[in-house]
Amino acid sequence: VNGIPETLRVDERATRPAIDLWIGFAAPPPMEGAVVLHDRSPAAIWALAARSGVEDASRVGVVANDADGIAAARAAGAGAVIALSSDSADRQVLLHAQPDHLVEPDALPALLERAYSAERAMRSFVLLNPGPGLTTAGVRRAATVADVCHREPEFGAIDAGVRRKLRAVADVGVDWRAVLLAGSGTLADEAALRAAVRPGARVVVVRNGVYGERLHEIARRAGFLPIPVDAPWTEPVDPAAVAAELRADVDAVAVVHHETTTGLLNPLAEIAAVTRAAGVRLMVDAVSSFGAEPITLRGSGIDFLACSANKCLHGLPGLAFVLVSPDGVERAMQSGPATLYADLRGYLEAEDRGSPPFTPSVPATLALDQALDELLALGVGRHQAAYRRRAAILDEGFQRLGLRGLVAPEHRSSSIRTVTLPEGVSYDRLHALLKQEGFVIYAGQGPLAATAFRVACMGALDEELMSAFVERLGAAIAACQSAVVA
Amino acid sequence: VNGIPETLRVDERATRPAIDLWIGFAAPPPMEGAVVLHDRSPAAIWALAARSGVEDASRVGVVANDADGIAAARAAGAGAVIALSSDSADRQVLLHAQPDHLVEPDALPALLERAYSAERAMRSFVLLNPGPGLTTAGVRRAATVADVCHREPEFGAIDAGVRRKLRAVADVGVDWRAVLLAGSGTLADEAALRAAVRPGARVVVVRNGVYGERLHEIARRAGFLPIPVDAPWTEPVDPAAVAAELRADVDAVAVVHHETTTGLLNPLAEIAAVTRAAGVRLMVDAVSSFGAEPITLRGSGIDFLACSANKCLHGLPGLAFVLVSPDGVERAMQSGPATLYADLRGYLEAEDRGSPPFTPSVPATLALDQALDELLALGVGRHQAAYRRRAAILDEGFQRLGLRGLVAPEHRSSSIRTVTLPEGVSYDRLHALLKQEGFVIYAGQGPLAATAFRVACMGALDEELMSAFVERLGAAIAACQSAVVA
Numbered sequence: 001v002n003g004i005p006e007t008l009r010v011d012e013r014a015t016r017p018a019i020d021l022w023i024g025f026a027a028p029p030p031m032e033g034a035v036v037l038h039d040r041s042p043a044a045i046w047a048l049a050a051r052s053g054v055e056d057a058s059r060v061g062v063v064a065n066d067a068d069g070i071a072a073a074r075a076a077g078a079g080a081v082i083a084l085s086s087d088s089a090d091r092q093v094l095l096h097a098q099p100d101h102l103v104e105p106d107a108l109p110a111l112l113e114r115a116y117s118a119e120r121a122m123r124s125f126v127l128l129n130p131g132p133g134l135t136t137a138g139v140r141r142a143a144t145v146a147d148v149c150h151r152e153p154e155f156g157a158i159d160a161g162v163r164r165k166l167r168a169v170a171d172v173g174v175d176w177r178a179v180l181l182a183g184s185g186t187l188a189d190e191a192a193l194r195a196a197v198r199p200g201a202r203v204v205v206v207r208n209g210v211y212g213e214r215l216h217e218i219a220r221r222a223g224f225l226p227i228p229v230d231a232p233w234t235e236p237v238d239p240a241a242v243a244a245e246l247r248a249d250v251d252a253v254a255v256v257h258h259e260t261t262t263g264l265l266n267p268l269a270e271i272a273a274v275t276r277a278a279g280v281r282l283m284v285d286a287v288s289s290f291g292a293e294p295i296t297l298r299g300s301g302i303d304f305l306a307c308s309a310n311k312c313l314h315g316l317p318g319l320a321f322v323l324v325s326p327d328g329v330e331r332a333m334q335s336g337p338a339t340l341y342a343d344l345r346g347y348l349e350a351e352d353r354g355s356p357p358f359t360p361s362v363p364a365t366l367a368l369d370q371a372l373d374e375l376l377a378l379g380v381g382r383h384q385a386a387y388r389r390r391a392a393i394l395d396e397g398f399q400r401l402g403l404r405g406l407v408a409p410e411h412r413s414s415s416i417r418t419v420t421l422p423e424g425v426s427y428d429r430l431h432a433l434l435k436q437e438g439f440v441i442y443a444g445q446g447p448l449a450a451t452a453f454r455v456a457c458m459g460a461l462d463e464e465l466m467s468a469f470v471e472r473l474g475a476a477i478a479a480c481q482s483a484v485v486a
Numbered sequence: 487v488n489g490i491p492e493t494l495r496v497d498e499r500a501t502r503p504a505i506d507l508w509i510g511f512a513a514p515p516p517m518e519g520a521v522v523l524h525d526r527s528p529a530a531i532w533a534l535a536a537r538s539g540v541e542d543a544s545r546v547g548v549v550a551n552d553a554d555g556i557a558a559a560r561a562a563g564a565g566a567v568i569a570l571s572s573d574s575a576d577r578q579v580l581l582h583a584q585p586d587h588l589v590e591p592d593a594l595p596a597l598l599e600r601a602y603s604a605e606r607a608m609r610s611f612v613l614l615n616p617g618p619g620l621t622t623a624g625v626r627r628a629a630t631v632a633d634v635c636h637r638e639p640e641f642g643a644i645d646a647g648v649r650r651k652l653r654a655v656a657d658v659g660v661d662w663r664a665v666l667l668a669g670s671g672t673l674a675d676e677a678a679l680r681a682a683v684r685p686g687a688r689v690v691v692v693r694n695g696v697y698g699e700r701l702h703e704i705a706r707r708a709g710f711l712p713i714p715v716d717a718p719w720t721e722p723v724d725p726a727a728v729a730a731e732l733r734a735d736v737d738a739v740a741v742v743h744h745e746t747t748t749g750l751l752n753p754l755a756e757i758a759a760v761t762r763a764a765g766v767r768l769m770v771d772a773v774s775s776f777g778a779e780p781i782t783l784r785g786s787g788i789d790f791l792a793c794s795a796n797k798c799l800h801g802l803p804g805l806a807f808v809l810v811s812p813d814g815v816e817r818a819m820q821s822g823p824a825t826l827y828a829d830l831r832g833y834l835e836a837e838d839r840g841s842p843p844f845t846p847s848v849p850a851t852l853a854l855d856q857a858l859d860e861l862l863a864l865g866v867g868r869h870q871a872a873y874r875r876r877a878a879i880l881d882e883g884f885q886r887l888g889l890r891g892l893v894a895p896e897h898r899s900s901s902i903r904t905v906t907l908p909e910g911v912s913y914d915r916l917h918a919l920l921k922q923e924g925f926v927i928y929a930g931q932g933p934l935a936a937t938a939f940r941v942a943c944m945g946a947l948d949e950e951l952m953s954a955f956v957e958r959l960g961a962a963i964a965a966c967q968s969a970v971v972a
Binding site for chain 1: 529544582587610617626633638669672703843845846848850863926
């Protein structure tokens, strides 16, 4: 039985086969239970589906052995379009009709098991890892609505629209720049951090989690002789400790706003006040906070904010960005790029010329455009409130189940929880039991891997789903513990 | 009238509206010509579509004002699912049903024009730019078949499968490594070039096009004091000139196999023989050649081959990769990474640990997996032969039209042609006329921008389409020239 509410992602639940009705166009039927249809037309496929009570095109699968059958299946919107080939001379023609798969009859059973059974690898689990998370149908559809040349004006308009919408979410004016990068959040971190520091200058790096350590490593490799300001992984850094390290040769401070390691928030506004007062640049990794947490950028002292599309904005992975203040742009122009791909200045100059410097992640850009439309249609405040409500369901549920959060309530974000594994519960077993129910949780990071697990509420989730998860979590923990007792 | 054959991409031609039948669920109809349906069910939508002669779900559009209507439209496979909201309280509920767009009634006409009219920006032009090119329906569908957590074994299996299939296309054994990177081909270039050179050593860089100049710039920024070997943009480099620069402190040679600037091939096998004999590493930018041109890797002397998913392999942009020989792996382990994101060694070590170092481009990885399945189902030899046939159609057509290719026939690739603009023909005008017919051509690069244009035959194209293009090109040139005469 399926743990995911019927209302959510109705056509993509994780624990049933992908296809309810299989159709073939020639006797004998391609597999047991399939229906043979002699009319290779979408109307015939639809009529059969309706008669069979399968009122969802994506849950109809078609096995065809010619191009007309493939075309009919595609036009009907079938969720599986399989071309069957027994004669190798057919292959070019069949491939040209663009099926989802081309197989020899012998290989069909294995394909059905691998790609369409209840146990298929690519099923829609409810992702409670800290991104990439669940996306909406609209976002996934927008990603591949058309193949687009990135040098044509239609892509330029999308690119400009994404930058405009990012500024709207950030509540900054056109004096801020938004630089889009094809890559992960770490690329945005590297581009932003390198741009914040002039040749020969140093950078103070806050380290209280894996991502703070990563910023330190980026700075070290860049030759910036980073000055670490450390705090325990479960404690926010003290802004005064940052202030104390601002020697004359320090050009910038780098800090992770929200440590994905633990779900800990660092005191961003207070650190920004310190850097603003000192006149040094502030580079912020907001990869797992931007969109979900309120962040004041305008006039705050923050100069570089690095983020990715696929966390709290609900876009697809493969795209990252940096928001840059006017002071940040000035600093970027003085930085000494020792890399080409992570050189923020190069991207800024390319934007001035009107074309991206390198081939962008076109599908992820189209997807982010759609995700931002959806976010702005709901409203930034309501988007953030929805995160807080989902996190509250987790907090209440964990308390009810007697689970201990690693971070004190006042320092927790609204998107990630790190929870100590209860007595007798191994992560692997807990993960496996919950995955059977359709939920994917996330391991603790570094030394926490053995003692804790993580649950994120990023992505196109809802409260009903979080409540269902808490219930299943309780049952899974009980199952682990009773197995130990037995 | 549409220049694209009916057989090709039947549901996505560039010069007609996206939707043939609009349906609303409440009177009055949402727009002129729309049909009002009182039954919010997929079966009713299908029956109406069949009755209306629209036998393609993707060409049916639905405007709904409640979640049930949105769900019915999605289940029917409608190509447009628009939620209409006049009451702001509805928005969260409507968005939760995941329409393609949510608009107020006032904004509907503008949305229809922008997203669904014959003039919509996101229509499927026939892309004759040198990638990202056209992809198949299977590739686009695979990209977003499910949201996947990149730390789960199901993604690990896809990732391993992609690397295995890349080795199959390259015809190398498991002693070669395939490193996947989230980013463009330039990232692969930077990661490969940096890995080929030890700290303090130098690199010889072939420069006879924009991408050779880019390799030189990557090497310069990395501090490798690159030694250029220059040739005119239309001439292959002389392998003896490369050999002449192999001084004792040179660790590697970097060369672009196929200059996307012009469509010129450099003599890769001969250069590899030089580096093999000298015992230095060879780094090759094969971004626009791998897949289309025969390349012998095994035992050839090539150690690092950088490429991207979205050119001759027909995947989506946002993913690049480096194939690394055993000697290349050894060298990478001796390189001195001055960047984190472009550090090939870090990726190799992460693969050894069994998990990607940074969030991968998940959708582009799924898409490349499918694209490689399709390529291998056809066969590498037939894939390359198809490129040669398409290029031959261009060559014959250009000759018939009296157009002059910039590169001598014996040095041309099978995927890109650079052609001198004929008398009286401006690129902008030619581009505009051809775009009206559904074809996107590409400007000349650098100093060639004013005098030449480019045509690529990369991607999910076919011969019929190339012939149609040649015919339209002739008509467009004639139109430009007659306008000049008049």
